[in-house]
Amino acid sequence: MHSRVLIIFVDALGPLQLEAAGGFGGLPYRGQLRGILGYSCGALPTLLTGAPPARHGRMCLFAQAAEGGGVLAPLALLGLLPRVVHERGRLRRLAAWMLARQARLTGYVELYRVPPEVFRWLDLPEREDLFAADRIGGCETFLSAARRAGLRVFAAPWQLPEEQRWAHTEAVLREQRPDLVFAYATELDGALHRAGNDSAEARLAMRRITTRIERACEAMRAGGGEVSTIVVGDHGMADIGRAVDPRGLLRQLRGVRAFVDSTMMRFWGDDRTLARARALVERAELPGQWLDTGALDARQAPTHGAPYGRALFLLEEGSLFAPSFVGGAMRGMHGYDVDSPSALAAIASDTPIPEGCRSLTDVAPWVRSLLGVTA
Ligand SMILES: [Zn+2]
Numbered sequence: 001m002h003s004r005v006l007i008i009f010v011d012a013l014g015p016l017q018l019e020a021a022g023g024f025g026g027l028p029y030r031g032q033l034r035g036i037l038g039y040s041c042g043a044l045p046t047l048l049t050g051a052p053p054a055r056h057g058r059m060c061l062f063a064q065a066a067e068g069g070g071v072l073a074p075l076a077l078l079g080l081l082p083r084v085v086h087e088r089g090r091l092r093r094l095a096a097w098m099l100a101r102q103a104r105l106t107g108y109v110e111l112y113r114v115p116p117e118v119f120r121w122l123d124l125p126e127r128e129d130l131f132a133a134d135r136i137g138g139c140e141t142f143l144s145a146a147r148r149a150g151l152r153v154f155a156a157p158w159q160l161p162e163e164q165r166w167a168h169t170e171a172v173l174r175e176q177r178p179d180l181v182f183a184y185a186t187e188l189d190g191a192l193h194r195a196g197n198d199s200a201e202a203r204l205a206m207r208r209i210t211t212r213i214e215r216a217c218e219a220m221r222a223g224g225g226e227v228s229t230i231v232v233g234d235h236g237m238a239d240i241g242r243a244v245d246p247r248g249l250l251r252q253l254r255g256v257r258a259f260v261d262s263t264m265m266r267f268w269g270d271d272r273t274l275a276r277a278r279a280l281v282e283r284a285e286l287p288g289q290w291l292d293t294g295a296l297d298a299r300q301a302p303t304h305g306a307p308y309g310r311a312l313f314l315l316e317e318g319s320l321f322a323p324s325f326v327g328g329a330m331r332g333m334h335g336y337d338v339d340s341p342s343a344l345a346a347i348a349s350d351t352p353i354p355e356g357c358r359s360l361t362d363v364a365p366w367v368r369s370l371l372g373v374t375a
Contacts, residue, residue, distance in 0.1 A: 005367055009183065034344065036343075048130060059301055059302055061110065062124065079115075131158065233347075263315045351370070
């Protein structure tokens with residue numbers, strides 16, 4: 001006997017956040033899942049496919065382009081404008097929109113504060129809409145497996161603003177009675193980044209999400225049959241206690257290919273270059289640790305072709321590079337080492353969670369078995 005499945009993905013729902021939200025009402029079974037090294041663009045593919053980043057190849061939004069240049073190379077032209085102009089949010093959003101249209105990108109495109117000259121060697125691995133794609137880096141998603149099995153599948157359009165997306169989701173649940181639903185809440189992540197864990201803004205977001213989950217459950221059950229509901233996150237959130245300005249270090253590292261994410265500084269180059277970078281980073285006495293290719297492999301990060309760096313310096317939980325290439329100061333951040341509390345994702349369900357469901361990679365097999373579809 002298979003069931004219809006409602007999955008509600010809540011960005012930045014870790015065990016701490018699930019508890020603060022009061023468990024989202026009537027879901028009696030709860031657990032925590034081991035996360036991945038990287039950000040949501042790596043965690044979501046892991047959740048959808050059941051494969052670790054080393055297999056699906058996603059970890060950070062930006063990767064090094066293959067020989068011959070990546071899709072972002074034309075944006076190096078932004079460097080012809082003065083910095084105060086090319087860093088404006090509106091101009092960056094317009095450039096991202098034009099790039100997505102011109103290069104037919106249907107995934108998440110955001111340019112943040114990446115310095116224009118860096119675009120020359122940078123690429124965006126996420127070219128496709130993750131919820132529509134058959135495969136991510138060669139790994140099939142459970143959404144795609146369900147479609148292939150002839151089930152009716154609905155994935156909430158992530159491009160819509162929160163309110164609209166949930167109104168649309170509820171309407172589809174009532175009218176179309178899908179067998180598998182992937183609903184999507186993004187606002188908790190934004191609230192936690194801006195205001196931190198113990199904030200009125202985060203509590204308000206949790207309250208709104210609780211209501212939306214309750215309404216979605218009700219709409220799903222109105223369609224009849226056995227229903228399993230799973231609320232799941234991709235990581236948690238750590239409060240920021242220390243901002244690290246990377247600019248002095250970057251000046252010393254001139255000539256070394258480096259990318260500064262919010263929690264990691266990633267490096268490319270030959271052994272000598274990396275040794276020089278490591279010595280400079282260690283002299284700066286930043287809070288964190290150097291991860292070489294072996295350490296990245298041990299964390300099941302993608303290292304084949306070094307898309308995200310041959311080595312990286314990872315800040316310890318609670319520290320943040322600001323300003324980084326992807327943003328400025330914030331109250332909350334994630335993207336720390338795999339054994340940090342904020343790297344854990346939460347899971348809650350109205351169905352007993354299988355004993356072996358302990359990592360983000362274990363959710364896809366469970367969903368497939370609830371639906372009765374094969375990998
Ligand atoms: Zn986030």
